[in-house]
Amino acid sequence: MTYVEQVKRTFLSQPQFAVVGASKDQSKWGTKVLKWYKDRGKRVTPVHPREPELEDLPTVKSLSDLSVPQETAVSVITAPPITIGLLKEAKALSIPALWLQPGTHDDTVVSFIRDNNMEDKVIYGGPCILVEGDGILKSML
Template structure:
């Protein structure tokens, strides 16, 4: 994928009206929680996905991708170990999730192969920096 097309995927991701975060927790030091807060601080409509917690950062959670009220309209940030990421990609594909941002450390060769083998390059952001680093600049470039 070229740098230009990855930039387009990032803009597509941030142009969605709904977002979800998989990997946030009650632990304030974890990257998933920092990313959830990033969305909150920018007044984005965000849903945390967590199998056990009822709420995170004061926002009600859903237990899975399939539990999202509008999965076809929701961009998802993933902050999980690669084997879990791979399973999430399969579910995201089945649910027609429009955009996914795999944060650093969430993917390996198997995850990248799955993205490429299933034609998800126009939906999945992987490699490069985290949304915490790039997100604000991408939003500014869209104005």
């Protein structure tokens, strides 16, 4: 098993999940990722600063509002400048794993991950959970 595969398994083995970047727009990737978790019966919380609920799920305003952040894997679908702030917050909260979906990171984000020794907690640079998630879940059975 490769290093990245192990991080993905760690990500999907968490008891809770959160999605940052979902919205009321059904066509947006963040909402599609949120639905992916919901459709698989995962305990998922949308993180949104203004919406009280998304996809019939109550939201929290920030990662620090998650009930058990240290047991929550976080899917990130945000612009790179927002992603940096989320990574800082995630590090402070001891969030075990984050999956940065395509388009959420740039050189600054990657440098932050490396400079803060977060390579063993952050998935980036590859396909999104919508492409790989089911295969990973199946391999964990």
